[in-house]
Amino acid sequence: MLGSESQYVQYLFSGLTLGSIYALIALALVVTFNITGIFNLAIGEFVTIGALAAVTLRDVGCPNVLAYILAVIVAGLVGTLMERATINPARKASVLTLIIITIGVSIALRGAALLIWGTHPHTLPAFVHAAPLNFLGAVLIPQSLFVLGLAVVAVGLLFTFFDFTFTGKAVRAAMMNRTAAQLVGINPARLSLFAFTFSGVIAALSGIFITPITTATYDMGFMLGLKGFVAAILGGVTNATGAIIGGVLLGVIEAFAAGTLPSGLKDAIAMIVMIVVLLTRPTGILGER
Amino acid sequence: MGSKKNLLLIVIAIVVFCLPLIIESSYYMSIFIVIGLYAIVAEGLGLLMGYAGQVSFGQAAFYGLGAYAAAILATRCQWPPLLCVCIAPLLPSMVAFIIGRPILRLREHYLVLATLGFGIFVYVLFKDLGTLTGGPSGLTGIPYLNIGSLTLVTDQQYFYLVWGALGLTLFGMANLTRSPIGRVFKAIHTSERAAEAVGIDTASLKLQAFVLSAFLAGLAGALYAFWVTFISPSPFGFTSSVEFALMVVVGGLGTLWGPVLGAALIVGLTEFLRWAVPVALPNAGGEFEIIFFGIIFVLIMLFRPKGLLAIEKSSVAMSHPTTLRSTDA
Amino acid sequence: MLEVKELTKSFGGLIAVNRVSFKAREGGILALIGPNGAGKTTVFNLITGVSHPDEGTILFRGQRINRLQPFQIAALGISRTFQNLELFTNLTVAENVMVGAFRKSRVGFLRSVFRRPGTTKEDHSLYREAMNLLVQLGLAHYADQPAGNLPFGQQRLLEIARALATQPQILLLDEPAAGLNPNESRELAVFLRTLVNQGYTLILVEHDMETVMSLADEVVVMNFGTVLASGVPAEVQQNTEVIAAYLGDEEEEAC
Structure with missing residues (x-):
């Protein structure tokens, strides 16, 4: 058995791994929310589609990397399509209508995933075949490093994009103030399209990277998407940095709680965290009161 | 005009009364029972969404709390079933009362997420408090409901019970929405600020609507438990919560009959898809008919966002009782 | 009847109302006047509990009502109308x-x-x-x-x-004459007088000088969140600071 200290390190590792995924999903949610004012409740399904499309592409003989790239593109296109077909036509609708639309899309996508991939779990191989690392008495699987790496690189690239490209600056402007961005001639419809496509891409990457650890099923996205929301709320919903911190924090909280509580309650913990944050600090842990 | 409306009501009542006499298939009978149960939940949620202007995506939790409370009281405490049906809805009502004030302070997306999170939290409890709830495999051995010496066994009998309860619910909702409180809710809808400025405690009214909606969901849950005599967590999950919300929206917000129509449509659609999709796609397995379910909802939201019953009528004309005017003139 | 003492409220560093004090006597008409953005509506919102003051007190019949919710304040007998109609x-x-x-x-x-x-x-x-x-x-x-x-x-x-x-015992009217034609304004003024005769106390925010001067028993002039002057209309009209602030504003509006 592991000693208690190494056990904590173990929790930390698994918390950071899943937390990175939550952070990425939260980031996509926050970008979408800031640009469009919509909470995209279908984001979890983008994760599913990315992961399972990669499985299928490998099955039909694509080399790994190509399969992953194509899967990301597929999920991005699903995002694009969702925006064009359901969000754009309803941009003037009420918040409730838009939320129900994204829920409707998520149900439809989950059904499609079930039809295509069935109920049984699929998996992807670990990116490298290396022995697990031993670290302070805890085991770190190499795939976790890839997940962490993905989070760091994606966040780095995103912030570079925000800082150094015109579109990026436009997106950031729109995130800060939608009306102002429109006034200076940034096309909101284009940005909305960007937000959903971007969500598809980020979510698919998350799905592909985590699948070697967790396996992939048609309904894997549901809880992941919700956890993304919890992370986003922890971070304050409108704050990209906050979303990342919220994601990592949620992962770690969950891992420690799961280590000490009956395992099934893990999902309940995320919900409690969300409700408590909403009720006590609606602007998130970073936000001002 | 009033007599025409009464006539319609009588016709509806007669049709409902005759249904069990005409329908022999227990499959169709059970569909109508489910519609009745869901309509009760949807009426409560309709009050919350259409009148109090608040959203709940966790209503299935209240439905489940009612069902589990009834089942546990009946099986573990051996209470008489009818008493359980009366007491069980108090549990969700109490929970709603406790969480209502803080949660209803939230708005729009935040309210959606908080209620959704609450629903999932309760669902996880159903699954994981195994000693109390029987865990994922559920609770069995719930007795049949008896009223006096009459034990309700057949679906026909349960149909009358459930639709009777729905009738009472509709009666209560009609009263409430036409009462001064109903009018105040409409007022809050247009301007909460102005309502507060004339001394109306809007938070308290919303809370009361929330509690009543939880009560109705719990009542439906308790009736459900005694009908199926076996409950497991699965009907009380997120999908059900979404369906309840959809019933209200699809039927038409702020209408008396909208939630009933919505419940009928959604149950009917689900059953239709369950039948039609395997006919069209015989090789596929699993409940993937939800694809069409999702698509149909998106389409309704895109083309009929106000719901099917919401004809663009001004609610003004009907909101003031005509009888008053004639007596006062 | 209603007393406001040293009321201060700022929004994100911007001081909207700065140490404002005045007293409304029972059965009188008190008018809050001043150029746009002087903080009149903010004072109304503070009195009616829409927002809460950072500092200062609001006393209604000697009772502090600073922290009450709008509906509680309405229940005490303070009622209001809105500048942008909220019917x-x-x-x-x-x-x-x-x-x-x-x-x-x-x-x-x-x-x-x-x-x-x-x-x-x-x-x-x-x-x-x-x-x-x-x-x-x-x-x-x-x-x-x-x-x-x-x-x-x-x-x-x-x-x-x-x-x-x-x-209510006190009626707060936020620009009741805005958008009315002169005829309607006059009728309104007459009606408000009858309300006072019925025992109501009125506090109004008003732009229309003519209405104010003919109607109000007491005038509080605000500018940039502070009270510039207060007193009976005739007194206030003579005040040079008021003339400067107000006429300056009128000229701008005329442009």
Whole structure:
């Protein structure tokens, strides 16, 4: 058995791994929310589609990397399509209508995933075949490093994009103030399209990277998407940095709680965290009161 | 005009009364029972969404709390079933009362997420408090409901019970929405600020609507438990919560009959898809008919966002009782 | 009756109201005047509990009401109208007033659900009360029309009727004459006078100098969130600071 200290390190590792995924999903949610004012409740399904499309592409003989790239593109296109077909036509609708639309899309996508991939779990191989690392008495699987790496690189690239490209600056402007961005001639419809496509891409990457650890099923996205929301709320919903911190924090909280509580309650913990944050600090842990 | 409306009501009542006499298939009978149960939940949620202007995506939790409370009281405490049906809805009502004030302070997306999170939290409890709830495999051995010496066994009998309860619910909702409180809710809808400025405690009214909606969901849950005599967590999950919300929206917000129509449509659609999709796609397995379910909802939201019953009528004309005017003139 | 002491409120570093003090005497008409952005409406919002002051106190009949919610303040007997009309446009004219009278109603949720006999009787008396007020304000023949269909001037009157339905002791009117033609303004002034004669205390925010000077017993002039001057109209009109602030503003508006 592991000693208690190494056990904590173990929790930390698994918390950071899943937390990175939550952070990425939260980031996509926050970008979408800031640009469009919509909470995209279908984001979890983008994760599913990315992961399972990669499985299928490998099955039909694509080399790994190509399969992953194509899967990301597929999920991005699903995002694009969702925006064009359901969000754009309803941009003037009420918040409730838009939320129900994204829920409707998520149900439809989950059904499609079930039809295509069935109920049984699929998996992807670990990116490298290396022995697990031993670290302070805890085991770190190499795939976790890839997940962490993905989070760091994606966040780095995103912030570079925000800082150094015109579109990026436009997106950031729109995130800060939608009306102002429109006034200076940034096309909101284009940005909305960007937000959903971007969500598809980020979510698919998350799905592909985590699948070697967790396996992939048609309904894997549901809880992941919700956890993304919890992370986003922890971070304050409108704050990209906050979303990342919220994601990592949620992962770690969950891992420690799961280590000490009956395992099934893990999902309940995320919900409690969300409700408590909403009720006590609606602007998130970073936000001002 | 009033007599025409009464006539319609009588016709509806007669049709409902005759249904069990005409329908022999227990499959169709059970569909109508489910519609009745869901309509009760949807009426409560309709009050919350259409009148109090608040959203709940966790209503299935209240439905489940009612069902589990009834089942546990009946099986573990051996209470008489009818008493359980009366007491069980108090549990969700109490929970709603406790969480209502803080949660209803939230708005729009935040309210959606908080209620959704609450629903999932309760669902996880159903699954994981195994000693109390029987865990994922559920609770069995719930007795049949008896009223006096009459034990309700057949679906026909349960149909009358459930639709009777729905009738009472509709009666209560009609009263409430036409009462001064109903009018105040409409007022809050247009301007909460102005309502507060004339001394109306809007938070308290919303809370009361929330509690009543939880009560109705719990009542439906308790009736459900005694009908199926076996409950497991699965009907009380997120999908059900979404369906309840959809019933209200699809039927038409702020209408008396909208939630009933919505419940009928959604149950009917689900059953239709369950039948039609395997006919069209015989090789596929699993409940993937939800694809069409999702698509149909998106389409309704895109083309009929106000719901099917919401004809663009001004609610003004009907909101003031005509009888008053004639007596006062 | 209502006393405001050293009231201060800032929004994100911007001081909207700065140490404002004044007293409204029972049965009088107090007018808050000043150029746009002087902080008059903020003072109203502070008094009615829409927002809470950072510093200072608001006393109503000697009771501190700083931290109360709007509905609690309304229940104490302070009622208001809104500068940008906030009518219940989905209800009829009479129903708007009935909602105003609702807070005294004792019919709760459960009784409404089961429609105990009291419910309908209650509704009758609410309706009668509403009609009485509508008659007073000359809106009776609009009673069953949607409030949103009323001409603008009548909508303003309806706001007053709705506020009166709460049976207030103090009535706060936020620019009651805005958008009215001179004729309507004069009628309004006459009506407000009759309210005072009935025992109401009025506090109004007003732009229209003529209305203010002829109507108010006491005037508080605000500029940039502070009180510039206060006193009886004749006094205030002589105040050089007021003339500078106010006339400057009028000239701008004329441009």
